Amino acid sequence: MKEQQFLWGGSVSAHQTEGGKDETYGMGKSIYDVLPVREGRSDWSVAIDEYHRYKEDIALFKELGLKAYRFSIAWARIFPEGEGKINTVGLQYYHDFVDELIKNDIEPIICTYHFDIPLTLQKKYGGWKSKETIRAYEEYVSLLTEEFKDKVKIWIPMNEQNGCHMPALIFSGMKFDDPDYQKTKTQVIHNLLLANAICVKHIHKKVTDAQVGAMIQYCPIYPQTQHPLDVEAAMKAQNEYNYEVLDVMVRGEYAPRLLIDWKTNGILPEMSEQELKLLKENTADFVGFSYYFSKVTNQEPGKHDLNDLIFGSFVSGKSPFPQNEYLTATEWDWTIDPVGLRISMNELYNRYHKPLFIFESGIGVIEELNEQHTVDDDYRIQYFKEHLEQMNLAMDVDGVPCMGYLTWAPIDILSSGAEMKKRYGFIYVNRNDAELLDMKRYKKKSFAWFQNVIKSDGKEL
Numbered sequence: 001m002k003e004q005q006f007l008w009g010g011s012v013s014a015h016q017t018e019g020g021k022d023e024t025y026g027m028g029k030s031i032y033d034v035l036p037v038r039e040g041r042s043d044w045s046v047a048i049d050e051y052h053r054y055k056e057d058i059a060l061f062k063e064l065g066l067k068a069y070r071f072s073i074a075w076a077r078i079f080p081e082g083e084g085k086i087n088t089v090g091l092q093y094y095h096d097f098v099d100e101l102i103k104n105d106i107e108p109i110i111c112t113y114h115f116d117i118p119l120t121l122q123k124k125y126g127g128w129k130s131k132e133t134i135r136a137y138e139e140y141v142s143l144l145t146e147e148f149k150d151k152v153k154i155w156i157p158m159n160e161q162n163g164c165h166m167p168a169l170i171f172s173g174m175k176f177d178d179p180d181y182q183k184t185k186t187q188v189i190h191n192l193l194l195a196n197a198i199c200v201k202h203i204h205k206k207v208t209d210a211q212v213g214a215m216i217q218y219c220p221i222y223p224q225t226q227h228p229l230d231v232e233a234a235m236k237a238q239n240e241y242n243y244e245v246l247d248v249m250v251r252g253e254y255a256p257r258l259l260i261d262w263k264t265n266g267i268l269p270e271m272s273e274q275e276l277k278l279l280k281e282n283t284a285d286f287v288g289f290s291y292y293f294s295k296v297t298n299q300e301p302g303k304h305d306l307n308d309l310i311f312g313s314f315v316s317g318k319s320p321f322p323q324n325e326y327l328t329a330t331e332w333d334w335t336i337d338p339v340g341l342r343i344s345m346n347e348l349y350n351r352y353h354k355p356l357f358i359f360e361s362g363i364g365v366i367e368e369l370n371e372q373h374t375v376d377d378d379y380r381i382q383y384f385k386e387h388l389e390q391m392n393l394a395m396d397v398d399g400v401p402c403m404g405y406l407t408w409a410p411i412d413i414l415s416s417g418a419e420m421k422k423r424y425g426f427i428y429v430n431r432n433d434a435e436l437l438d439m440k441r442y443k444k445k446s447f448a449w450f451q452n453v454i455k456s457d458g459k460e461l
């Protein structure tokens with residue numbers, strides 16, 4: 001159901017786009033700057049140089065017809081040490097960026113945290129293991145909401161809350177098999193949920209007409225056979241992966257089964273009455289989610305938790321799940337499942353009765369410019385066509401309200417799993433992992449196609 005203007009848009013994160021890390025900009029380091037896996041690989045300190053090229057890119061987004069743009073703010077650009085001293089140059093950058101979007105009639109959507117915790121907080125407090133980090137985050141979001149309250153009306157506190165704990169734990173040097181991994185994990189999950197609730201509180205208090213979203217990586221998980229134990233395994237997997245934190249962010253409380261499970265396994269995090277009240281009182285206005293693939297599971301016990309496995313497969317490219325014989329997959333083994341999007345939308349709306357917002361959707365492919373300086377990405381057109389058809393069915397036939405559809409990403413950016421090798425955009429960026437080249441932007445074939453989709457408000461696919 002399209003109740004208000006449907007927001008066709010794009011979605012990116014700070015560390016995958018900005019660059020601008022030169023000392024003159026005063027930015028502190030985040031955990032992404034010290035990722036061991038990046039060493040000797042792509043240049044993350046420049047990314048796609050959005051810091052210097054945002055006007056050019058926003059002009060292209062306007063030409064594409066985007067109505068909304070979701071980006072993240074790099075915490076360490078505002079607070080180089082994560083707390084205390086403010087970097088006014090960084091703050092001014094985001095004001096200029098937001099003003100440029102508004103000038104071009106593109107609604108800015110802020111995500112305050114996209115896994116990039118400032119390095120100082122990680123070293124000083126152990127990151128999200130500590131309540132000190134929550135306190136620092138509150139200082140940061142209090143400033144953001146004060147600064148942008150008149151300009152930005154749609155916010156999400158955190159990107160993919162069901163995966164947030166993963167980088168947080170990995171950067172604490174933890175391994176899945178560490179004896180205290182599970183206990184630390186549940187405490188980190190709880191702390192991140194508290195931080196989310198605090199951010200919701202600040203936005204609701206300070207931003208007039210604010211719409212705040214919960215945001216997760218949603219993945220439909222199908223049973224491998226009709227054996228009731230496989231069906232039960234799929235149900236449990238859905239609960240664990242998709243609903244564990246989303247229930248808290250939308251309903252304000254942990255599901256009883258989760259608390260029973262944590263208690264039984266001796267991994268119940270420390271949580272006070274006051275904290276539970278905070279969670280109860282600060283819930284989301286809409287349900288945002290990223291949608292890339294579906295998975296299949298069965299009754300055989302897995303070795304690790306699902307969140308770890310699924311988020312882990314983002315980086316490894318291979319997942320240990322049974323194949324779905326009815327679906328094809330990308331080079332990274334991500335299944336292409338348009339119908340899964342309709343299923344997800346129905347599941348989410350039936351469960352929460354809140355409007356949805358598709359925050360990330362797209363296909364990552366190895367691509368090169370051809371002699372005409374474009375990319376004939378018919379597969380991308382096909383991918384979006386099929387997904388948007390299913391989104392339309394969910395909205396028009398099933399009556400699911402949805403606020404918008406943001407593609408990940410409208411322009412090529414560093415992929416978190418495969419850097420410049422894996423491209424998502426309608427706009428090609430001329431750099432690769434080995435060299436920065438001239439960074440020029442070129443329109444791919446899908447640019448004109450998506451432009452028309454937006455013009456026709458999704459009718460012409």
Ligand code: BG6
Nearest residue numbers: 013159314364415416417418422
């Ligand atoms: C999402 C993240 O989970 O997936 C993005 O929010 C990420 O940061 C995107 O880039 C796609 O994953 P990848 O590994 O293909 O870049």
